[in-house]
Amino acid sequence: MQIISNWKFKSAKHQVVTSTYETRLSIATFVNPSPNWIIEPAKNLVNELEPTLYKASQNMVNELELTLYKATQNMVNVLEPALYKPIQYKDYLLHSNAFGDDTAALQNGLR
Structure with a gap:
C-alpha cells in the first residue's frame, strides 16, 4: 500500500x-505478489510536483524478506531499501510530517 500509493x-x-x-x-493476507508483477507507485499518483519515491521492482518479495530479516536484527524501516534517495525528494517529504517518526528518519536519510 505504501509503495503503490507513493x-x-x-x-x-x-x-x-x-x-x-x-x-x-x-494471518498475513495479500503479501505475495506474482513473481512476474512489477511493484511500483501508481502512475496516476506520480507527477513533477510529487515524483516517485520508490523504485520499481520485480523482485520485491525477495528484497522485502531479506530486509525484514535485517529489520528483526536492527529494527530498520522495512521499505527503506525500495526508496530512491536523491536530494530532490527532500522537499517533497518536508510537508509529510503527519506521517510521524518514519518521515523524520526518512528526511534525515535524504540530507
Whole structure:
C-alpha cells in the first residue's frame, strides 16, 4: 500500500499486546505478489510536483524478506531499501510530517 500509493497511505505497523492466558493468531493476507508483477507507485499518483519515491521492482518479495530479516536484527524501516534517495525528494517529504517518526528518519536519510 505504501509503495503503490507513493507514500500517500502509510502501511500500518503491526503491534499487539499478548496475553499469557490466551493464544493469539495473526494471518498475513495479500503479501505475495506474482513473481512476474512489477511493484511500483501508481502512475496516476506520480507527477513533477510529487515524483516517485520508490523504485520499481520485480523482485520485491525477495528484497522485502531479506530486509525484514535485517529489520528483526536492527529494527530498520522495512521499505527503506525500495526508496530512491536523491536530494530532490527532500522537499517533497518536508510537508509529510503527519506521517510521524518514519518521515523524520526518512528526511534525515535524504540530507
